[in-house]
Amino acid sequence: MTGSADFDIVVVGGGPAGATAANDLAVQGHRVLLLDKAGRIKPCGGAIPPRLIRDFDIPQSLLCAHAKAARMIAPSGKTVDMPIDGGYVGMVNRDTFDEFLRERAAASGAVRQTGEFERLENNPGQPSVVHFSDETGQARSVTARYIIGADGARSKVGKQTIKGAEKIPCVFAYHEIIAVPETAPEDFDPVRCDVYYQGHLSPDFYAWVFPHGGTASIGVGSAQKGFSLRGAIKDLRAATGLDHCDTVRTEGAPIPLKPLKRWDNGHNVVLAGDAAGVVAPSSGEGIYYAMVCGREAASAVREALATGQASALKLARKRFMKAHGKVFWVLGIMQHFWYRNDKRRERFVQICADPDVQYLTWQAYMNKELVRARPAAHARIFLKDMGHLLGLSPS
Structure with a gap:
């Protein structure tokens, strides 16, 4: 790529995924623009696990x-x-939590810009032009080498640049x-x-x-x-x-509730957070996975910048799914089977009374990994689960 750019990276969307990506890249010394709408708060239960607090250095005051x-x-x-x-x-x-993440990114060196993404203009061999409208509605643009689309489930960035993103x-x-x-x-x-x-x-x-x-x-x-x-x-x-x-x-x-099959366009765009589809099935948990996804997107862009190889953008999805794909698969099966009707929901709640289920559920939630230390508990849960599914367990 020839020609200078205003920024190394433009991050579109200032939620947990975008703000995390912007902060990680700014800390590394990259020129980052964080473009975010003003005043939008996502509907969210607001639950975060202890691992998120540890991994992302979240103060207890939040x-x-x-x-x-x-x-x-x-x-x-x-x-x-x-x-x-x-x-x-x-x-x-979410209003105070997301703003803390955006402010932290700014303190690390990212430039904050209030505005709404409109379109991306790609020119061969040149930095891309990011067109947006600012808080006054005025049309503006900046140039960037890479773009991270973290602008939600109906991502404009995704729809314009990645095939299938509109079908999430x-x-x-x-x-x-x-x-x-x-x-x-x-x-x-x-x-x-x-x-x-x-x-x-x-x-x-x-x-x-x-x-x-x-x-x-x-x-x-x-x-x-x-x-x-x-x-x-x-x-x-x-x-x-x-x-x-x-x-x-x-x-x-x-x-x-389902990760996209592709997060990058093979050139200069990678998606993160809701735009990439990383909200856990069954539980609907999204904050932790959004921030992990934002971190992986930042890491992939950093490698692309260092090597000049756009193929590095694929690493964001590859690494995320290696770490969390199995959990998403298990939760997807749970939702498919247990949320179908009230009869199954009744049995699902009954299963939740089981001490093994409670122990493994909370350990997996707090630590964000499947618990392997108690194989006997897993075996008991499987047998009980099948009994409930087939209607063999007492109500």
Whole structure:
């Protein structure tokens, strides 16, 4: 590539994936522009595991709550408590959490620019031109050697540059942030995440009530067209006694549940985060995987810059899937089988009462890897799982 560029890399999107990529590259001394829309907050339960806190140096001051347990609610109303033995789930507010990540990238040397990506113009042998509109709506452009598209599930960067990116399957999520009164309803626990596996609240996913200190996230996801997400939240708030709480804000967005088969265009673009489809099936967890993906995208771009070989961009997906592909596969199977109908959801919640399931679930969540240290537990879970699936286990 000949000719000078304004930036080595333009990162489009300032969520966890984009901000992490921008920070990692800026720390390495690269010229980075972080282009992000103003005022957008993604609907999200806001749960992060201890490993994320360790790996990405997240200060405890960003945690608005420490969840010490989860409660699974079956279609019948039966509940299963899953306490976390010796650990916790960190809860964050996405407005302050994402802004912290963007500010950290800026402190490392990245240039922040508020604006919306419009299109990418590629010229043979020359740096690419990134066209965007700034916060005033004025058309602007900069040149860059590489572009990281971290602009969400309906990524403009992906649609314009990578074949198949526009076909990414999604669950549509909606949540309402409410102010929790000093005297909260008896059923609400400020250190517990409640997950509802009930078909009337979500026919193919789940609904949730997650504590956030002085607020709470009440949300739902579904891929079924025509299903009323707002109606489900209205019903959930009424059922939990949270219908009279003040609503702070509402948000909705598509959430991808399957990694794209290709993340790069073989030339100068690589995707990260929701744009690459790295939200875990079954659980819908995205923050940790987005940040890992952003880090892998940054690493791949760094190698491409150092070697001049655009083929290095493929390393982002290769490395991510090597580390996490098996987990995504297992969770995808779980969602496919257990979220189909209320009969299966009832059995799924029943399985969650098993001590082996609880131990392995929390260990895998907190450490982000499949637990291999207890093969006997895995064998017992497999046999119980098949028994539930085939209807051989008692209800």
